[in-house]
Structure formats: C-alpha cells, structure tokens
Amino acid sequence: MYKLVASLSIIIRGTCLPNPFAQHPSGEAINWVVGVILGPVTFAIVGLFYRRGSMPALGSVWYLFFYFVHTVLIVLWGKLGFSVMGMVLVLVLYAVALVWLVGLVNKVHLDMYR
Numbered sequence: 612m613y614k615l616v617a618s619l620s621i622i623i624r625g626t627c628l629p630n631p632f633a634q635h636p637s638g639e640a641i642n643w644v645v646g647v648i649l650g651p652v653t654f655a656i657v658g659l660f661y662r663r664g665s666m667p668a669l670g671s672v673w674y675l676f677f678y679f680v681h682t683v684l685i686v687l688w689g690k691l692g693f694s695v696m697g698m699v700l701v702l703v704l705y706a707v708a709l710v711w712l713v714g715l716v717n718k719v720h721l722d723m724y725r
Contacts, residue, residue, distance in 0.1 A: 629682065656709070
C-alpha cells in the first residue's frame with residue numbers, strides 16, 4: 612500500500628501542484644532550488660504528527676498534505692509580492708496553526724487511550 616500511495620504522491624506533486632515561481636524568468640530553476648529546501652522542511656513538519664515507521668502509507672499522505680500546504684503558502688507569498696512583511700505574517704499565522712493542530716492531534720490521541 613505504501614508504494615502505491617508514495618507513487619501517487621510523487622505524481623500529484625509533480626503534475627498537479629503549481630510552480631509558484633512560474634511568472635519569474637528563471638522560475639523553473641528557482642522552483643528546483645526551493646524544492647530542495649521544501650522537502651526536508653515538509654519532512655520535519657510531518658514528524659510533528661507522524662511517528663516514523665508506524666504506518667508508512669499514512670506518513671506519505673501526511674507528506675503530500677503538508678507539501679501541498681507549503682506550496683500554497685509560497686503561492687500566497689507570491690501574491691503578496693514576496694514582501695518581507697507579508698512573508699513574516701504568513702509564517703506567523705502558519706506557526707500558530709501548526710501549534711494549534713499539534714495540540715488538537717495530541718488531545719485526540721490522549722483521549723483515545725482514556
């Protein structure tokens with residue numbers, strides 16, 4: 612099951628998600644560089660919600676979800692003109708959302724074992 616989900620995830624990430632830098636003359640190159648950074652960042656965020664090796668297919672779904680979220684955040688930054696203030700605002704709101712989501716997941720997880 613994991614190989615199927617991981618393969619679908621790769622196809623979706625490569626074909627369905629937009630290149631946030633498409634308008635830039637070097638957009639494809641920038642997208643590759645950002646992709647190198649985005650992968651490990653997404654992996655680290657997934658680690659907040661998923662214990663490695665517990666359910667590999669679920670981990671792959673989490674990875675696709677957060678890769679999509681991160682791509683949307685970069686698109687949003689582009690809509691804001693990649694201004695420092697806009698980027699900081701989006702990052703702060705995202706960090707708050709992550710803290711809230713981690714708390715919610717932990718609460719649900721703890722409630723399941725009571």
